[in-house]
Amino acid sequence: MKKINYLFVITFVIILGVFNSCKNIKSSKYINIGMVDGWAEDVAMTHVVKAILDEQGYHIIIQKASTDMILASMNNEDTDLFLGVWLPYTHKTKIAKFPDLVDLGTNYDNGKIGLVIPDYVPVKSIEDLPKYEKQFKNRIIGIEKGAGMTSATDRAIIDYELNYRQINSSTIAMITELQNAIKRKEWIVVAAWQPHWMFGKMKLKFLDDPKKTFGEAEKIKTYSRKSFGKDHPELTRFFSKIYFDNKTMTDLLTKMEGSKDKETTAKEWVKDHPELVNSWLDKN
Template identity: 35%
Template sequence: MTLKPDFPRTIAASCLALGVAATASTAMAQEKGVVEIPYVEWADAIASTNVMRVVLEEAGYEVETTSVSAAAMWQSVASGDQDAFVAAWLPSTHEAYLAEVEDQVVDLGPNLEGTRIGLMVPEYVEIDSISELNAHAERFDGEIIGIDPGAGIMSTTEDAVEAYDLKLELVEGSDATMTAALGNAIRQNEWIVVTGWTPHWMEGRWDLKYLEDPKGVYGGEEGIHTVVRKGLKEDMPGAYAILDNFHWTTDQVAELMVMNQEGGDPYENAKRWVEENRDIVESWMQ
């Protein structure tokens, strides 16, 4: 005689096992602690922050991310209210922020190298230098399209306006409003100048160029650094080690930024990227 499986009992056992596993996972996260990460709504920062969230969660930590201004990002980690961030543009763009709190934070070094900032225009715009902007101010509607006022690139651009005695107004906005204005201008083949940086998905979408900066206001090549609060290494050594090991390339972050631009939730996209790049992720978790 063939005995039929006891389905109710089997289902109950499976549910119990899943419940135990979920409880164990929650308990592990509670035991390891909560890692709080502030970030700014920049394409690269969104990508980096969500990748770190996924990796830290896989390591057993609970992770809370908070969207803030650049100034608040630095201050919240310096005060110890937040634990770490992965979006410090150094040595130039965030130099002033670091100078205010350098005794209260730990700079773990670059997680991304080969970055830069400056003024960008579509390739078809017939100038090549910031020093040429005034002669064509009307073609640009007398405006430089910027992002959020707390961003380091905005204060640097204010310095550029003064250094070059530009007759163009720096317009505040956000990453989203800047790229929307850029896309609209390109569709109509109009001249536009924006605050730009590398890496950014817009470089893969459109043919753009940096305007030459003969006065060197925007500095040279930079890196994006990971910065953590004092005491994190002692409080959560595992999380500290992962943050310290975190390092990827401009091509790798660009891949995730394009995924985010094409749609979907950045957190879910980060999960997919992590799953597809296990060899890279494993090197951060050693």
Template identity: 35%
Template sequence: MLLFSIVLIAVMAGCSNGGGNKSVKLAYVAWDSEIASTNVVKEVLESKLGYQVEMLQVDAGPMWAGIADGSADGMVAAWLPSTHASYLQKYQSKVEDLGANLEGTKIGLTVPAYMNISSIDDLNKPDVAKSLQNQIIGIEPGAGIMMASEKALNDYALKGYTLLESSSAAMAQEMQKAYDAKKPIVVTGWTPHWMFAKMDLKYLADPKGVYGGDEQIHTIVRKGLEEDEAAAYQFLDQFRWTAADMQSVMSAIQDGKTPEDAAKDWVNSNPDKVNEWIKGIKSE
């Protein structure tokens, strides 16, 4: 009887907190913006809704493919309508778009404000090209901004230029190093990003519209998530925040906090916003 009671208590405890059965897999790309947002989403799912969350760091293509084939449950990192347009076109029948979680994002070629150029066309000037060693510092291959930058090389006839593949972290480090030394540099940049808070930067004008206009970051989930994990689905559907919110988490990480601690601190400091995200969700 004692053994039965212990087992019964354990089972009931397991039911009350999900018993490890309430789990969600979140895919993301290791961009500073998506590290911030995905960790905040993870913190809310775990601390407020009792989920166990697995974070899957991948490149942009596998991130979309993972949602489409069900190996991941969702992501809060879809840059639309332009940056990830090709991925949405490929997978839209296999995923569910829950809409924008952040408005007013932007991508483009980015330089320090002290550089005396204002347009992508200016990169064709011989003295500018020489000062930049005919290099544009990029991020991970397969990222939407990299595909747009390849198109920019062609559309603006940037002959002799090389788009260097790296990572978002390496790109930002190169920008910081060049900025500190007041040297010329051009990178694939986007906002929100901590670089724009730490340094005086500007986008090069894009008269051909290669990089599109203002964008949004969307939440994308796998088909069937609503039926399988109603609480997680409802939270992801209600998740909305601002560029300033994201910027504060990114800056905390850049200043030395771990992504987990930065997310936890932000969630604890913004109860009203978090309560809106989980409003109406039935406890399971």
């Protein structure tokens, strides 16, 4: 009888442990961060956060997906965070679909999107594009379908009555085509944004946007799932304090560009910026 009672107690403890494990899974040290691969600033910031929090004893899991997939996953309480929400223009429509997601603050406040050309091309404004259809081959080289940048470019084609087609594939493909065109001194117009390392590697300029189709300066924000603050109050403050100024962001993107090991590069960057990192961690 004692043996039966002993086995019953063990079984009960195991079941209770499994139940508590499931119950507290959101409060564990495992943090899932969504990331859009190909977005230089999102990749860089996400890896820096991983480097910092790994040192604090957390286990950061980076989930690569599109913006739509990340936001939907956060809304389902599956993904914890996303550091790449551009507002008030680029992701306005996307974020409006998920009112329960929580804005944790601005991590960069000088973002810009628009149509970009090499500096040797003598065109100043989007309004001038109809004059140069032949030189640009009636094409605007875009990025991924479904991206906020892509939707804004489609609107620009309508607003400015352009006889141009947006060619969509990927961010990497856009950059490659831009680099190849510059090597040959060809005319090309692409859909692009700042901050991005390509502005440090190539001489580029934004076309004026008098109709403000692409909006003005944008903020890049960190968003979390609804219950994240309750599950991780200590991390909510950390993420709300993360902020990169222009100089810091440029330095980070320059170091990350071309790196074959993003995690190692991010760790090195963190070691080189102890004051900034400690201010985020409230250690100053």
